Amino acid sequence: MKLLKYTKIALLIIILAEEIRNAIRKNKVTIATESFISERCWQ
Numbered sequence: 001m002k003l004l005k006y007t008k009i010a011l012l013i014i015i016l017a018e019e020i021r022n023a024i025r026k027n028k029v030t031i032a033t034e035s036f037i038s039e040r041c042w043q
Helices: 002-042
Strands: none
Touching: none
């Protein structure tokens, strides 16, 4: 039973890591888009 518990915890950690990675990627995209738009507006 302990192994099952650790497997569940490991899966949760993996899922969280994926979520965080996706969030970071989205943030990078939005930051890049915002800077691009602001550069266009200032020109």
